[in-house]
Amino acid sequence: MTESPQKTPPRKPAKKRAPRTLGPEKTEKIFAALAHDRPDPKTELEYSSPFTLLVAVALSAQATDVGVNKATRKLFAIADTPEKMLDLGEEGVAEHIKTIGLWRNKAKNVIALSQKILDDFGGEVPRTRDELTTLPGVGRKTANVVMNEVFGEPTIAVDTHIFRVSNRTGLAPGKTPDEVEAGLERVTPPKWKKGAHHWLILHGRYVCKARTPECWRCVIAEWCKYTPKTADPAKVSSLGPKAPKKKK
Structure with missing residues (x-):
């Protein structure tokens, strides 16, 4: 009588190890x-108040600080408070930020967050993450930047x-x-x-x-664990062109 082959028990999936930090x-x-x-160290976004920083950070998503500053210099010159931003209106905001990515949606959010600050927070930018993230267009990252830069939170x-x-x-x-x-x-x-x-x-x-x-x-x-480290191009170029490999 032929013995039936023994079945190999299924392997347990290996536990994922947490990435090793530097210590x-x-x-x-x-x-x-x-x-x-x-x-x-400080932010490179230009602002004059918690409100203008909040707007600048909200506008900086998928945009450079340089591009945001270029747009907000004129915008903040005429609308640096929630009230003035509402007076300018969505179309007015849009005209100033057309050079920034996703400008249509961002203009809509700037108006909406300005209204909510007036309605729910007495015209003042809230200080906590939970409150900040209730504002339209404000996520955790934006809230953390505002809390760190203007309210001194770590x-x-x-x-x-x-x-x-x-x-x-x-x-x-x-x-x-x-x-x-x-x-x-x-x-x-x-x-x-x-x-x-x-x-x-x-x-x-x-x-x-x-x-x-x-x-x-x-x-x-x-x-730093990054490899391979990028060599200094000045030193690499000073060595001259590499000699061609000899054929065997």
């Missing part, structure tokens, strides 16, 4: 170096730059902005939390660029 010692060194490099808003830097360095790896934000909240030493958002975003914007990170002038390169 507290390297994290401390990274923030200390970024703080030394930019001792007075919040970290994760945009594409911070997402990239956090994953490349190993500082707070994650697959989504919310995961990265939670990671940064967990690993950032308390004394660096107030400036962390600005240090990381400016570092990503000017040094740890998306296509070609400038590793040769990066102040945190020695602790």
